[in-house]
Amino acid sequence: MEELRHTSREYEKELQEIRDGLLYLGAKAEKALEMVMQALVGRDANLARQIISADDEIDRLDIDLEEKCIRILALRQPAAIDLRFITTAIKITGHLERIGDMVVNMAEKVIILNDFPQLKPYIDLPRMGEISREMIRNSLDAMVHQDAKLAVKVCEEDAVMDQLNEQIFRELVTFMLEDPVKIQVCLYIMQISKSLERIADHAEGIADMVVYMVTGRIIRHQSVQAKDT
Amino acid sequence: MKNQPIITTKNVNFYYGAFQALTDITMDFERNRVTALIGPSGCGKSTLLRLLNRMNDLIDQTRVEGEVLFEGRNIYEPDVDPVEIRKRIGMVFQKPNPFPKSIYNNITYAPRLAGIKSKESLDALVEDSLKQAVLWDEVKDILGRSAMTLSGGQQQRLCIARALAMKPDVLLMDEPTSALDPISTAKIEELVDELKESYTIIIVTHNMQQAARVSEYTGFFYLGKLIEFGLTEKIFTNPDIKQTEDYITGRFG
Numbered sequence: 001m002e003e004l005r006h007t008s009r010e011y012e013k014e015l016q017e018i019r020d021g022l023l024y025l026g027a028k029a030e031k032a033l034e035m036v037m038q039a040l041v042g043r044d045a046n047l048a049r050q051i052i053s054a055d056d057e058i059d060r061l062d063i064d065l066e067e068k069c070i071r072i073l074a075l076r077q078p079a080a081i082d083l084r085f086i087t088t089a090i091k092i093t094g095h096l097e098r099i100g101d102m103v104v105n106m107a108e109k110v111i112i113l114n115d116f117p118q119l120k121p122y123i124d125l126p127r128m129g130e131i132s133r134e135m136i137r138n139s140l141d142a143m144v145h146q147d148a149k150l151a152v153k154v155c156e157e158d159a160v161m162d163q164l165n166e167q168i169f170r171e172l173v174t175f176m177l178e179d180p181v182k183i184q185v186c187l188y189i190m191q192i193s194k195s196l197e198r199i200a201d202h203a204e205g206i207a208d209m210v211v212y213m214v215t216g217r218i219i220r221h222q223s224v225q226a227k228d229t
Numbered sequence: 230m231k232n233q234p235i236i237t238t239k240n241v242n243f244y245y246g247a248f249q250a251l252t253d254i255t256m257d258f259e260r261n262r263v264t265a266l267i268g269p270s271g272c273g274k275s276t277l278l279r280l281l282n283r284m285n286d287l288i289d290q291t292r293v294e295g296e297v298l299f300e301g302r303n304i305y306e307p308d309v310d311p312v313e314i315r316k317r318i319g320m321v322f323q324k325p326n327p328f329p330k331s332i333y334n335n336i337t338y339a340p341r342l343a344g345i346k347s348k349e350s351l352d353a354l355v356e357d358s359l360k361q362a363v364l365w366d367e368v369k370d371i372l373g374r375s376a377m378t379l380s381g382g383q384q385q386r387l388c389i390a391r392a393l394a395m396k397p398d399v400l401l402m403d404e405p406t407s408a409l410d411p412i413s414t415a416k417i418e419e420l421v422d423e424l425k426e427s428y429t430i431i432i433v434t435h436n437m438q439q440a441a442r443v444s445e446y447t448g449f450f451y452l453g454k455l456i457e458f459g460l461t462e463k464i465f466t467n468p469d470i471k472q473t474e475d476y477i478t479g480r481f482g
Contacts, residue, residue: 004475004480005480006479006480007479008479011479079437079466079477079478080465080468080473081478084466084467216466
């Protein structure tokens, strides 16, 4: 969609900065997720520690973006698409920051898991990692291109992640029943799986907001909304 | 819930000589609601406002086509007296324009012409109108003083009180705060909010935030056409038409 520019070039620049900032923060979060999956599969505790210390930058970017958004709300009184973009941006930056936190949780578990022998080769967890990374990437692409269809597709992917998480849960329960010695390892792996599932939820949250930004329709909590109407 | 429309325009075209200032304007103005008309300079919003109480009659070489129905009756029918229409549909202008008379006489000027003579009735009308315009407390002890000694914001509220003295049904406001400071502006906006209990208000404003703050409905005009008309909340969060969005977000070439 071709956009006219704002009469105020400064305002145009401020909005662009927020767009760029979200993409940068998204790239950081996605990279952190990629690295933590590497650290998990490669049993690399050093890499996991690096990821944990790198989270500070994600937190800083989140605060910076939110402050920029609040400044625009106060000084520019955005309306229509700009208003929907700014409110969306505030939520997206929050989701990305939480994804960073989930990655840190995972990295902490990776370090602990290195003290135990490997339970079995990882197959489904790397798959979850791939899917959730793609969800993050697609949700941000959808924001940049104002593509509500792509955003809806991201939301649909979330069901696959829920399924995989449950499948891993069942598998781990079997391991635990077979051998109580493995319970501790299984619980850590379960937390990693849960974190990945939560990351996908955040990606879905971003995609929900993109649908709102493009169409003005709030699609989250569909069940509640169905009851209201 | 939708109120009954008090004024309806049907396929209205308007010309200043050969120049067509409005094209095919059809809209309903709901009773006891505030409707804001917005758009860039020259878009026809003030022209439309003035059409609604036949103020454009006073300008030479103007021509109206279509219908302007006030309570179901076309006010441009030959037997309609524009003076009667303007009693029912009052107007407040951009710059405060009190008469160079006392505060008291500003309010009573028109009612006297309309035949109200008794001192008690006029006193009551003055108090009532000034109270409705939230000016009473500030001027009740200086009613004999010249209106020209009041501040701009007070003068504008006096003009509103003067319009209310004729007990109109509709109040047309043509950029009523563009010459006022922020505090006076806030007072007028607050007043608009109170007045809509008893009156229908149609306001032309260049200040889009003002339209967003005071109105329930907003119409966006461009080059003499009504581009989009709907609930203010919708227009300012998610308008249907790209031109509307470009205008209210400040993307206008």
